[in-house]
Amino acid sequence: MGMIYTTHGDLDESTLEYKTVMTETDFEIVTAHEWYLGDELVKRNVDMVIKQGIFSNAIAST
Amino acid sequence: MANTQSMCTSFKQELLTGKHNFGVGVVRASTTADSFKAALYTAAATINASTTAYTASGEVSGSGYTAVVVAVTMSTAPATSGTTAFVTPSANIVYTNVTLGTSFDAVLIYNSTQGNAAVSVHTFTPQTITAGTLTLTMPVNDASTGLLRLV
Numbered sequence: 001m002g003m004i005y006t007t008h009g010d011l012d013e014s015t016l017e018y019k020t021v022m023t024e025t026d027f028e029i030v031t032a033h034e035w036y037l038g039d040e041l042v043k044r045n046v047d048m049v050i051k052q053g054i055f056s057n058a059i060a061s062t
Numbered sequence: 063m064a065n066t067q068s069m070c071t072s073f074k075q076e077l078l079t080g081k082h083n084f085g086v087g088v089v090r091a092s093t094t095a096d097s098f099k100a101a102l103y104t105a106a107a108t109i110n111a112s113t114t115a116y117t118a119s120g121e122v123s124g125s126g127y128t129a130v131v132v133a134v135t136m137s138t139a140p141a142t143s144g145t146t147a148f149v150t151p152s153a154n155i156v157y158t159n160v161t162l163g164t165s166f167d168a169v170l171i172y173n174s175t176q177g178n179a180a181v182s183v184h185t186f187t188p189q190t191i192t193a194g195t196l197t198l199t200m201p202v203n204d205a206s207t208g209l210l211r212l213v
Contacts, residue, residue, distance in 0.1 A: 007193045033194070046194070
């Protein structure tokens with residue numbers, strides 16, 4: 001493992017506890033990557049996949 | 063043969079490329095695409111369909127986050143499929159090495175070429191970022207999932 005940027009600057013990743021939290025809704029899939037130094041959250045990345053955008057219905061009623 | 067009341071699909075696409083003007087329009091310096099940017103808003107903000115332009119009110123703040131900077135790449139031209147016109151940013155929206163301790167749940171896309179005029183608001187599950195990176199991965203650019211669709 002290498003060094004990663006945290007709230008305490010660069011730390012050796014091997015000294016940290018890593019957790020992944022995944023959630024999914026109808027609109028997005030979120031993967032949160034969390035690193036803890038003891039009980040302290042020192043880094044949190046979020047990868048959010050937008051499953052669908054938004055639409056405006058432009059069809060005239062018939 | 064039969065006639066069908068409809069809004070022409072080509073018109074929907076052309077709305078996305080600024081071809082039609084029913085009111086007071088803008089003078090364009092060129093035919094190239096406008097530039098777009100993104101801004102994040104806290105869960106306590108009020109960004110919605112009534113938003114007309116980028117505002118700093120309610121925007122997130124924190125280490126590494128700079129307002130009015132993050133570009134939204136629109137290198138793929140609007141397209142149509144069936145009767146739907148659609149367009150999606152051609153690259154993900156990424157905020158690198160930021161700390162955003164206050165929960166945020168919306169991103170505003172706005173047109174920085176046209177006075178920061180608002181385009182769309184996309185909400186999501188509230189998030190925080192700690193000394194990390196937020197990546198918003200764009201949906202598949204088609205008529206079913208594209209980021210902006212005129213159906």
